[in-house]
Amino acid sequence: MKAQEELYQKLLSLLDQYNHLGGITASELAEHVSLKRSVVSLYLNQLCEQGRLQKTLMRPVRFNRIQFIPSKDVFKRFIGYSGSHLNQISQCKSAVMYPPDGLPIIITGDSGVGKSYLASLIYEYALSKEVIPPEAPYVELNCADYANNPELLSSMLFGHTEGAFTGATKNKKGLLDAANGGYLFLDEIHRLSSENQEKLFLFMDKGKFRRLGENDHWHSSHVRFIFATTEDTNTHLIGTFLRRIPIRIHLLNYKSRPIMEKLDLIESLYQNEAIQIQKNLLVHEQLINKLLSMEATGNIGTLNNAIKISIANAYNNQSTTEQLILTKEHLVYETNEIKSSELIQTPTHFFGIAFRSHTEKQISTQLYHEFKDKIWTIANHTxxxxxxxxxxxxxxxxxxxxxxxxxxxxxxxxxxxxxxxxxxxxxxxxxxxxxxxxxxxxxxxxxxxxxxxxxxxxxxxxxxxxxxxxxxxxxxxxxxxxxxxxxxxxxxxxxxxxxxxxxxxxxxxxxxxxxxxxxSVNTIEGIIIAHGESTATSIASVANVLCKDYIFEPFDMPINISNAEIIKQVNAYLKNIDTRKGVILLVDMGSLQTLYEPIKNHLNGELLIVNNLSTLMAIDIGLKIQTHIPFQQIIETTQNAYISETKFYEGLTLGNNVIISCISGIGIAQKIKSIFDGVLLPNQLDILTIEYQELKRLIQSSSKTQLNHTQLIITTTPISTHPIPSVNIENILNMSEVNIFRVALKQILSAAQLDQITENIIKLFSIEGIKDHLSFLNPNVIISEVSEVIKKYEDYYQVSFEHHIRLNLLMHISIMVERLILHELKDIEDDYKPSSAQNKFVHLSKRAFNTIEKKYHFTVPKSELLLIFEILEDSLTYAN
Incomplete structure (x- = not known):
């Protein structure tokens, strides 16, 4: 469990144990955990940012539990955000968050599909994520309004000087100035002339522009762009301009929307009108069905007009009633026949869909009970x-x-x-x-x-x-x-x-x-059966991850399990699976005949069982299944394909060797081997990667002659290899493990080679360790940048940090940098007064982080620098 999570659980325990209704201070909590008060304060504030705790505004600050409330996302107002437009919304978010200034976006689609609305949501999302300041402008321009006058459009965008054209009586700034720091939305961008497109892509490249009438003076502005068009971008936009817009979003028309999204659109528009005219509406299901079947060539715009007209027609005869009842006769738009399977039907006691003129807060209790009734009605009137x-x-x-x-x-x-x-x-x-x-x-x-x-x-x-x-x-x-x-x-x-x-x-x-x-639809089902606590899961995981698909279902079996129990579990699993295209079963040992008949009799298709399971076999067969190779062809290519290659030496190799074995698969082992290979001289040392199960077999065998020339075994799991020295690579950064590593190889490799291998392993595990924690930063790049920061600390204090300290710093600072870019970290106000050593460290850190701060446009908070000091404090005790 992470230290932050342990701290959180301890806080909850103390709140329950001592009934601290008002909460607990950081100092009080620090007395119950083995962390310094400053670290406790940092973790508690991070838990507040995550919405898991709340804190008081009075001094001393107290922390307490908080009710979980689902986070809000402005894009959820865009109907289809989790359905037909799932990928489009995901692209929009990526464009907004891309550092440091986002990515230009172009939205395409027919007239009335919601391009302008989506553009406004993109701006709102940027505000909510604090990638632009709260006062950032949102400026719109429809290029079609100036299509016949490209010079005037150029003036609108870039501004002009006095005398630039007839009627230009004074200097005037353009929209690039007005949108500085925020978003500029250009609709109907295809109406922008080629010349203006060239000016615009120059600005997008260089961040500078000239006003109309200027030849020798450049202006700069900081603008994020959203473009929209109803036309084919490849036909109407010049290539050099289009290439500057990496994010391209296409919105579906009303006709192409799923039936439930059409219904959502109709309900949303009726609800808006109910609030606008301050009348409750009851809309008959037949009217809803007519709207669902509309061609709506103008898409949502046409749909909205049809809804307004239906309300107007009903209002004409019901203006004095509290509630307007709308039927199909109130709709004047032509519609097509709708399939019976797409009809929105309601129970007999439910006349139609009701829309209310009040706000949600005013009728919260009523809404909740109506929601429960609606769910019950849907589920029970099947x-x-x-x-x-x-x-x-x-x-x-x-x-x-x-x-x-x-x-x-x-x-x-x-x-x-x-x-x-x-x-x-x-x-x-x-x-x-x-x-x-x-x-x-x-x-x-x-x-x-x-x-x-x-x-x-x-x-x-x-x-x-x-x-x-x-x-x-x-x-x-x-x-x-x-x-x-x-x-x-x-x-x-x-x-x-x-x-x-x-x-x-x-x-x-x-x-x-x-x-x-x-x-994806894999027609053949794959199963892996292996004995051991996680052997099948480990092999299936490697194969599935490499195939990026769910190919194999793993069954981890106890060593002493019977074939009858294996058959029972497999048949129970296959009972609910479509097996008509065949099943492939990979097993580590056991009688194939004993397994084949009882399983085959429960299938609707063919069965192939392959013995002597290995990771390579699983990957090979998994890729065949994924690429839809016919079952019979897999059978033919599998027969005699996995016979073990046999060599005879007095050992595994003629010369000295190091064995690397990772229980989770061969991936990390190959990367560590590459580190050795990049340093070793020809024929100096053989580096072997062996599957974990094979290594166990070698070690446990009565004759260990194959290991005669093995100098060291490197694993990711503790294993007894006596008398051959071994190290757990995940602990190799601890001094005891480093000493084993160096002693085992000091007669073969030079000190410089050992240093270089150790340093590269640190970087490897830094990269692997932070990959899962970074959303967009390139681990290789950020680790190189953070390494420069660490070197500045070492140079100033004239120290050389131990390997585990260096790894801790690389991971901590890399993750901190990304969170600062995403505005997820803020300086924490605290009553704590730093010592002179801490103040000295903060002052030095300002210089150490100068390059990174300039590149990524942020300032490292003082509280974060003090946390880095906590990590380094013991290493700096005797430094100058």
């Missing part, structure tokens, strides 16, 4: 959804998503219900599931899917029993994608462990939450 049960499930997901997104508006009654659940434990469980999906099954879930998954799981478990799908409904659902099915099954089973929640209901919801992931 006869109205027999034609399309999937649409019903997706509608429920959307309703719960909306409810959880707006949770802060609801009443205390809801809060109490919500707090039946320990949210942090559930969120931790979900994070564990996601990590399993990524590391074992090789699938990187989209961020928006993870957010939705958390909201749905929190709602379902905290509202236990309120939503249960009937068996008749579940029987109508066909789960077509095996990968999606298996991932859903594992997530739901893990989350529902030790709960009474209906597993079938949550499983069905998760299955369709995962649908936008677009899982």
């Amino acid at each position: 006869d109205f959804f027999e034609a399309d049960p999937i649409a019903m499930i997706k509608q429920i997901i959307d309703e719960i998503d909306r409810f959880m997104t707006n949770f802060s508006f609801y009443t205390q009654e809801v809060d109490k219900n919500y707090l039946k659940l320990n949210e942090q434990k559930l969120l931790s469980k979900i994070d564990t599931c996601i990590h399993l999906v990524q590391t074992t099954y090789g699938i990187e879930l989209h961020t928006s899917i993870i957010e939705l998954l958390k909201k749905i799981c929190i709602y379902i478990i905290s509202h236990d029993g309120q939503l249960t799908f009937s068996e008749s409904l579940l029987a109508k659902i066909v789960y077509a994608n095996n990968t999606q099915f298996r991932i859903s099954e594992k997530i739901s089973a893990s989350i529902l462990e030790n709960t009474s929640v209906d597993s079938n209901t949550l499983f069905a919801l998760i299955y369709y939450i995962l649908e936008p992931q677009n899982f």
